[in-house]
Amino acid sequence: MTVRTAWLSPDGQSREDTRTNQVGALTPVTDSKGRSGVLPGSEGGLYRVTGLWLAGTDGTLNAHVTPGRAVIQSTxxxxxxxVAVTEQVDLVFAAGDAQYPRIDLVVLRVYDDTYDASGRTEAAVEIVRGTPATSPVAPTAPDVCLVxxxxxxxxxxxxxxxxxxxTDLRPTTVALGGILPTRSDDTAAGGYPGHYRDINSTLQRWDGSAWVPYPKGLGGIAPAGTVTTASYTGQYRESTDGVLQRWDGSAWVPYAKATGGIAPAGAVTTGSYTGQYRDSSGGVLQRWNGSAWLPAVAPPAFVSSLDAGTTASTTYTAALTGSAVTALAVTFTVPSTGAVLVAVGARLRTAGSTTTTAFVAPQIAQGSTVVLAGNDEYAACYGGTIAGSVSTVFRYPLTPGTACTVTALYRSSDSAVTCTFDNIFVRVDPAG
Structure with missing residues (x-):
């Protein structure tokens, strides 16, 4: 019969009808076969499985198999x-060979005369005797039996x-969808992706090709040392050094103590998400921009010089006579706001003239392109034979994320008058 039903036939239900329709009774192996095994369980829930245990009296060849339940899959x-073993089954093993050791099997076997012509229709606990040899191997188990x-x-x-x-070889089986408790040497594949098993107190999930460690529960944090490759992107684990880590799809990356939290200094090397914050070893709050840690609040870019110099040039120049500083400049990265405050200043003096003006102005270059040339409108200026300190500050728009340079430039309003510049500074601050 190709298609069988249970509890439907009007002229009686066969034994095959009953057996083939135990669809929810055991762990699947294929779409139409289940896993043979002992049903797990123990008194008080202390052990993985106690049914069909083998015990014996030391110094004798007498042993017994305890009560238990099992399912044995055939074709x-x-x-x-x-199968249910309801009372203890006593066994007596044959004495050892005079020359060689051997390996015997204890099996739970099904006899079905309809198929095996054995003349028996029953289940039995039996010893399958092995062959003595210098290096003995276990005998082949009979058909339709559970070792x-x-x-x-x-x-x-x-x-x-x-x-x-x-040596305990009892496999286990559970209801369809149940978590299968099993031994560490169990190499059987899972029945379907998403199939779970518990092995040595570690939950594992069958991903379609391999058993992978899994946290104690979906969304749980895997204990340190229990997970090497994650089961899904966004899974968390505790590392051996106590750092919370997140699987990003290809690697474990350190994670802040909570989403939006600030990771302690030294706890995070690579950020887990754009916008994550950490405290740096220098005490500076940093933000992960997707590829690098940058100061969360960009500090001012500042440069200064106390090495005085002079010029009588009426066009803006970065070089001063008598100073070792060939060009006073500062570089910075334009903040996400796309604007900065630029300040320049110096202590100025126009030698022997009260009508000449000395100018100090910024030049702004975005990359290698000058976007603001030195000009009087953005300059700090002063005139007089007695030195005076002046400065100016203004807001200037730039392209966010680009590298820029501000250089101090100088000039005199009269080519016949030498102007002195001292205590020069350039400062750039992020602006809203």
Whole structure:
């Protein structure tokens, strides 16, 4: 029969109808087959799984399998066999070979005469004896069975130390959509992307090709050391040095203690988002612009010189005679507002003349292009034989984010009069 139903046929429900329609009973492996395994659970919830446990009496070959429940998946057309062991099953292992060790299996096996012509229609707990060898291997498990334990039987063994002899091989299975508790050596793939399992107290998610560590809950912060590659962009973890980190899609990046919070000095190297703030080691508040940390409030750009110089040039010049400073200039980056306040000043004197004027003015270059040449309208000026200190300040628009330079320029109104310039300064402040 190709299409089977449960609790629908008017002339009776077959055993196959019942088994193949246990659609929600166990973890999927394919679209029509489930995972064979022991149902997890323990008294008081202390352990992952206690059903179908193998125990024995040390020094003897006597053992037993405890009660428990399991599901054993066969072919698609035969379906899955639910099995319950309701009482302890006693087992006796054969004595060790005279020369070589061997490995036996303890299995939960289904006999179905309709398919295997065994003459039996039942489930049984059995020992499958291995072949003695110098390097023994476990025997092949029979069809339609669940391997519970392997047991190593040394040569000449008349008894075993059961805590060392048996290896737990019990797989587990849970209802469709349930989180599968399993062992660390379980290499079985997930049934579908988004399938979860718990392994060594770490939650993992099947992403379609691999099991990836997952936080304790969706949106939770993964404990330090539990997550190497994140499950989704925006996942958080605590690093081994106690720094909160966020997965940006390709790498873990340090994150402020809370969105919008200011990251402590030294806690963040690369910003997690444009507009994040941090305290720098120098105590300056910084903002991440998407590629670099910049001062959140740009400090003034300032330069000054106490090395006096003179000029009698009637056109603006950056060079002064008698001064080691060939050009007094300051560079800065235009703030996001696109405007700055430019201030220039100096202590001026016109030698032997009360009618001549000395000028100090800024020249502004945006990159290599001069956008404001030195001119009297933007200059600070003074005339007199006794020195006087003057300055001027004005707002000037520029292109945000560009690198600019302000250079101090000087001139005299009379080519016959030498003007002296001392204590010169240029200052640039962000403007709104």
């Amino acid at each position: 698609v057309d035969r379906g899955a066999y639910p 519970l334990f392997s047991v190593t039987v040394p040569a000449n063994a008349g008894g075993l130390t059961w805590s060392a002899a048996g």
